[in-house]
Amino acid sequence: MTMLAEELGRQRLESIGTRSRILKRVSWRAADAGLALPSRSTLYRALADLALRSSDFGSTVTRKTEANRPDRSFRRLTVTRPGEVVEMDSTVLDVMVRMPDGSIRRPELTYAVDVATWSILGTLVMPKTSRGTDLGATVLGLSLLRPQDRPGWKNVTASLEDIFGTTGEWRDQLEAAAVALPRIVPESITVDRGKNFTSVAFAAACRAMEISQVFANPRTPTDKPHVESGFRSIRLGFVQFLAGYTGGSLNKRGVNLESSAVWTLAELRALLEFWVLSEWQNTPQSGLRMSSAPQQLLTPNQMFAALGGSEPVAQTGGLEFEQYLGLLPIVWRTVQPYGVNVHGFTYDSERVHPYRGQRSGLSGEANGRWEIRVDVTCPDRVWFRDHRSCEWLELSRVTPLAARPVLGVAETAVPAVPTRAFDLVRAIHEVQSTRIAAKPQCVNDKSEPFESSVVPLRLLPREEPLETDQAEHRAAQASARRLRVLE
Structure with a gap:
């Protein structure tokens, strides 16, 4: 034995x-x-x-x-107030989308969830890179702001207008859901040892906000089970309804997924934000119950109210937004006569004119350049910081951008709005069905019966008739070859 x-x-x-x-x-x-x-x-x-x-x-x-399970009885983490324990993690989403560089790949999702209320505090979808880009600090900053106060909120609404139209019940539902989102300040954040959470920027952000940073044990996802199980809930409740869904594993993956990927990265961000605010935060969860009514399931918003959640004390003087800017990724740039170049785009403002052609005086990594903060959710603006006066200057993008890239079809169809409540998942299905139907399909897909196209025949040049002696000679040679084969 x-x-x-x-x-x-x-x-x-x-x-x-x-x-x-x-x-x-x-x-x-x-x-x-x-x-x-x-x-x-x-x-x-x-x-x-x-x-x-x-x-x-x-x-x-x-x-x-x-x-990988621990060799002990499972113990449930007991929390008594919102923000007491927050978990954050990153994973690659099971969907193909069109990236800003034109390629079609799977993006990476980073999000934070509150253990007490199961509220998703902030999400960020980015192209997967080989190095950390301070995504943890960015998600932390998004979690501390109301959705309407986030710089990228206008981009979210603009993307949704492009998808669902400028009018409809979706706008009222989004605004009401954004107002109802609980505003939770984390006391501690549990993360793994990925590059997004071991960076200097994330550690400095936690210290600045007086948040305890707790590292999970290596290769132990059970140390942060809520955020791990949340990935599955996001996949089943949202991602699997998107065109380009990869199935979650190789044995469930479909074929020709690149041609069915009709969503851009910006559209995916907007749709995920809409789904979190309107669907996830208002859907009863089996793990949210109160002792006074153990059979009643609560939504994350209801659980926040049941635990006595209230709005955090507002800070004055715009300091809160300045703290958010301090959490954003930093790049060092010079101020040219035309403005500031960041990632191929030009940003400028009249207020930055005194700094044109001037050196900052900073050494080290700055090397005389100026500090620029970039918000990946708001690509139309960056923030310039004068370290001498601690003043923030907002720079707007001056490089013109084309409209939404046409993915091979003219996308003008807008789904019909339901008569009752706006059904986000159904509207997504109708829009992407229209886009896929209008998109030219690949005829060389080996999984489908191959239909060869008609190839026009080309007449070969006519040969001159052979002389009688030559014809008889060639016929004799052919007969000799057949006899040799038979022998």
């Missing part, structure tokens, strides 16, 4: 095998040790008693997940 248990434990981290492989290994070990083995049927019964979990000979993903 000991050898069987050891071999079964080894297999939980290996490629899946059969029960006969385990019995073979046990027989080899027993032979080397000089031990006699019982009958084969007895070994199979003993192995069945040990392999009580279906994952022992099932999916590799399930086996690795169960092997």
